[in-house]
Amino acid sequence: MSEYLLRAVDIVKTFTGVKALQGVSLDIKPGEIHCLAGENGCGKSTLIKVISGVYQPDSGYIEFDGRKYTSITPRESIAMGIQVIYQDFSIFPNLSVMENLAFNTELAAGHKLVNKKRMRQIAEEALSKINFNVELDRLVGTLTVAEKQMVAICRALMFNAKLIIMDEPTTALTKKEVAALFDIILKLKAQGIAILFVSHKLNEVFEISERFTIFRSGQLIATGNTSDLDDRKFTYYMTGREFENVKFKPSFEAEKPVLEVKNLTVPGAFEDVSFDLKPGQILGITGLLDSGRTELSLALFGLRKTTGGEILMKGKPVSIHSPRDAIAAGIGLVPEDRLSEGLFLPQPISENIVISEIDQLSTNLGVVDRKRRQAEVEKWVSELAIATPNPDNACSTLSGGNQQRIVLAKWLACKPDVLILNGPTVGVDIGSKHDIHTILQRLANQGMAVIIISDDLPEVLENCSDLLVMRAGKIVANLDPSVTDEATVLHHMM
Amino acid sequence: MKSLRKTTGRVEFYIGLVFIALCLLIQIRSGQFFTSNNSVDILSAMVVPGIFAIGEFMVIVSGGFDVSFPALASLSAYATTKLFLDMNYEGGALLPLLVAIAIGALLGALNGLFIGYFELPAMIVTLGTSSVFKGFMQGTLNSKQLAVIPQGMRNFGTSALFVAKNANSGLTSRMPMTFICCVVVLVIAWFILNKTMFGRGIYAVGGNPISAHRAGFNVKRTRFFLFVFVGMISALAGMCRTCMMQQMHPTNMLGMEMNIIAGVVLGGTAVVGGSGTLLGCMLGTALIVVVENSMILIGIPTVWKDFFVGALIIVGTGISAMRVATANKPGANSRLRKEGSR
Numbered sequence: 122m123s124e125y126l127l128r129a130v131d132i133v134k135t136f137t138g139v140k141a142l143q144g145v146s147l148d149i150k151p152g153e154i155h156c157l158a159g160e161n162g163c164g165k166s167t168l169i170k171v172i173s174g175v176y177q178p179d180s181g182y183i184e185f186d187g188r189k190y191t192s193i194t195p196r197e198s199i200a201m202g203i204q205v206i207y208q209d210f211s212i213f214p215n216l217s218v219m220e221n222l223a224f225n226t227e228l229a230a231g232h233k234l235v236n237k238k239r240m241r242q243i244a245e246e247a248l249s250k251i252n253f254n255v256e257l258d259r260l261v262g263t264l265t266v267a268e269k270q271m272v273a274i275c276r277a278l279m280f281n282a283k284l285i286i287m288d289e290p291t292t293a294l295t296k297k298e299v300a301a302l303f304d305i306i307l308k309l310k311a312q313g314i315a316i317l318f319v320s321h322k323l324n325e326v327f328e329i330s331e332r333f334t335i336f337r338s339g340q341l342i343a344t345g346n347t348s349d350l351d352d353r354k355f356t357y358y359m360t361g362r363e364f365e366n367v368k369f370k371p372s373f374e375a376e377k378p379v380l381e382v383k384n385l386t387v388p389g390a391f392e393d394v395s396f397d398l399k400p401g402q403i404l405g406i407t408g409l410l411d412s413g414r415t416e417l418s419l420a421l422f423g424l425r426k427t428t429g430g431e432i433l434m435k436g437k438p439v440s441i442h443s444p445r446d447a448i449a450a451g452i453g454l455v456p457e458d459r460l461s462e463g464l465f466l467p468q469p470i471s472e473n474i475v476i477s478e479i480d481q482l483s484t485n486l487g488v489v490d491r492k493r494r495q496a497e498v499e500k501w502v503s504e505l506a507i508a509t510p511n512p513d514n515a516c517s518t519l520s521g522g523n524q525q526r527i528v529l530a531k532w533l534a535c536k537p538d539v540l541i542l543n544g545p546t547v548g549v550d551i552g553s554k555h556d557i558h559t560i561l562q563r564l565a566n567q568g569m570a571v572i573i574i575s576d577d578l579p580e581v582l583e584n585c586s587d588l589l590v591m592r593a594g595k596i597v598a599n600l601d602p603s604v605t606d607e608a609t610v611l612h613h614m615m
Numbered sequence: 616m617k618s619l620r621k622t623t624g625r626v627e628f629y630i631g632l633v634f635i636a637l638c639l640l641i642q643i644r645s646g647q648f649f650t651s652n653n654s655v656d657i658l659s660a661m662v663v664p665g666i667f668a669i670g671e672f673m674v675i676v677s678g679g680f681d682v683s684f685p686a687l688a689s690l691s692a693y694a695t696t697k698l699f700l701d702m703n704y705e706g707g708a709l710l711p712l713l714v715a716i717a718i719g720a721l722l723g724a725l726n727g728l729f730i731g732y733f734e735l736p737a738m739i740v741t742l743g744t745s746s747v748f749k750g751f752m753q754g755t756l757n758s759k760q761l762a763v764i765p766q767g768m769r770n771f772g773t774s775a776l777f778v779a780k781n782a783n784s785g786l787t788s789r790m791p792m793t794f795i796c797c798v799v800v801l802v803i804a805w806f807i808l809n810k811t812m813f814g815r816g817i818y819a820v821g822g823n824p825i826s827a828h829r830a831g832f833n834v835k836r837t838r839f840f841l842f843v844f845v846g847m848i849s850a851l852a853g854m855c856r857t858c859m860m861q862q863m864h865p866t867n868m869l870g871m872e873m874n875i876i877a878g879v880v881l882g883g884t885a886v887v888g889g890s891g892t893l894l895g896c897m898l899g900t901a902l903i904v905v906v907e908n909s910m911i912l913i914g915i916p917t918v919w920k921d922f923f924v925g926a927l928i929i930v931g932t933g934i935s936a937m938r939v940a941t942a943n944k945p946g947a948n949s950r951l952r953k954e955g956s957r
Binding site: 212 | 809815818822823885889
């Protein structure tokens with residue numbers, strides 16, 4: 122019996138000439154919590170698919186429980202006790218909790234007919250494994266993200282799992298839900314189940330894992346005990362770059378505010394919100410998920426109907442009833458969910474960049490001036506260092522960080538006076554996150570007024586010159602980030 | 616209370632209400648709707664659209680659209696009728712029905728091959744095969760109207776389960792034997808969809824094909840056999856139509872697909888796949904059939920039929936779209952969440 126439950130040794134995997142994995146290794150001990158980290162596209166997902174049998178490696182081998190395999194099929198992988206919980210949880214939103222839990226077992230047993238009684242038993246047994254409580258007849262689509270994840274975990278436990286692989290499990294969870302998930306993970310560990318936890322969030326890696334492995338561009342960079350790791354090393358291993366975290370200091374602040382919000386109210390979301398914003402300032406707005414912070418950004422961009430208060434741009438009252446009004450007034454918004462709201466993913470990168478300024482690039486006849494369009498696209502691709510071989514590729518070919526830069530480019534191209542960003546670095550890897558912060562600070566120093574709406578406290582404390590805290594639809598605190606710590610902000614948020 | 620809210624929250628409930636309201640309206644205006652002969656006429660008119668709707672329903676649940684079934688049914692029924700005419704066949708209707716169903720299975724397998732195994736979108740494939748089936752029928756089989764059909768099929772189409780007589784007007788209506796076909800198909804489809812893992816697989820594939828694959832469903836095979844089954848019942852519907860009309864008119868069924876799809880969607884079947892019930896599907900179809908057949912009873916000329924069917928589709932699908940929109944509002948969501956936590 123070897124010391125390790127799973128050993129993946131010198132795995133190479135090539136896709137049409139691109140080396141996704143260049144001889145990486147990963148060792149997991151029985152019952153340990155192991156964190157696999159790396160930026161997007163580093164090969165994490167490819168290795169998971171090799172371990173779960175979805176891909177066959179070009180060379181290298183896998184040892185599980187002391188037995189050596191040169192390749193595994195998905196069926197073998199499950200039989201060996203490996204379970205993967207994918208980011209989308211692999212659930213059926215249109216079916217009941219019971220069916221979601223019982224399908225795998227029923228299909229594995231080769232049953233052809235539906236037996237509700239037996240399925241109910243299977244489902245109850247699955248839920249009891251982690252003492253999770255949910256009505257079996259509810260449709261999974263009506264559950265919260267955290268509950269869906271619990272369903273996926275329960276289902277994975279049905280197969281005498283020895284290793285559970287969780288692919289970025291905390292992406293869509295609130296802080297409280299993450300804590301609950303970590304409790305479950307510790308419980309599973311106590312039952313002797315090893316967990317491979319895939320994440321690129323630094324604080325999570327430190328909080329939960331005992332050992333770590335970091336990949337960069339398909340290569341193993343570092344592996345060891347998490348206790349030997351610190352923030353600096355972690356970031357360096359991930360990105361291969363050293364970052365100087367620069368605290369934002371406004372280089373100048375104009376006298377007159379560019380944006381004044383007075384007693385703005387959206388019923389049911391927030392009320393009586395007032396603040397001023399000057400050019401060169403980065404204003405942070407933070408608060409819990411239901412504090413009204415998102416609705417505030419939407420209202421400023423004409424996407425929520427306000428019933429009271431007014432908005433002044435450069436001292437003049439403006440009425441904003443639609444995004445078109447907001448753009449005309451000089452307000453840009455980088456929305457919370459960039460994928461669904463901010464980008465046309467299947468469309469070329471270039472189209473996405475110029476979409477908001479298409480009116481300005483048109484001739485008097487309404488035909489787009491191709492030369493000016495091309496120049497504009499090239500300018501932004503180089504300015505924001507968007508990593509693409511060809512701006513005519515679809516946006517969906519880019520990583521999260523690069524997609525976020527395109528959303529930025531799109532708005533900067535309109536030259537707004539006020540740029541609002543809602544969760545600008547959610548789901549973005551460390552390197553891109555740092556780059557985006559640098560860009561925002563530079564923009565402010567060039568005279569733009571920026572609003573960052575985020576619950577990432579280090580982000581707002583580091584990058585903002587002023588910080589507003591919202592709670593239950595009201596602004597409850599106006600803090601100076603240079604003399605405030607996270608605990609104080611949290612205290613105001615709760 | 617909870618089960619009541621569950622009932623009133625369902626699309627079937629509303630479509631049922633609209634259906635009853637329409638029936639009552641026609642009854643009040645004409646006094647003819649609930650007479651025995653009209654009821655039988657409506658049920659008889661349901662036979663062919665009903666079977667088609669069941670097939671379309673299953674395809675939509677699996678996450679696709681089938682627009683080839685009228686052409687598939689026409690080709691199967693035409694080929695069968697022609698074959699048995701040329702043979703001077705004098706036996707019963709069972710053998711022709713089985714032959715037609717076999718041809719339907721074969722044609723359905725062609726759909727299933729492209730949609731299941733080559734993973735092409737169902738809508739595009741069936742648009743193509745629809746044209747191919749039509750072309751084959753008109754070209755290779757050189758189709759023209761067959762004014763006579765084999766005696767056995769004729770008897771099957773004209774024989775009645777029972778005859779309903781309107782005591783006041785003296786009008787009679789026969790409940791055709793083919794009605795049994797519709798009921799049998801409905802029962803089989805219900806059994807498949809609710810009681811077999813294959814049927815649950817259809818829902819699973821419609822909900823999320825990747826998850827279905829990971830859970831262990833054979834997604835390709837599920838889609839393949841789904842289209843084989845739909846081919847079989849569509850061919851059966853084609854034969855029912857031919858027998859009931861006492862003649863084979865090759866283009867008579869073409870163009871039915873739009874109203875069938877409309878009925879299925881009206882009945883609350885999600886166009887993105889994965890959800891819907893046979894009850895809703897039948898109610899939606901019945902609503903369309905009643906509008907198509909009964910406008911004349913309230914004095915609206917038949918030329919207005921298309922107008923009202925169209926309006927019904929817009930209003931019906933509009934209402935379900937609105938319900939989805941309100942359910943997705945933040946307020947509604949938080950209410951849902953609270954209910955869930957209780």
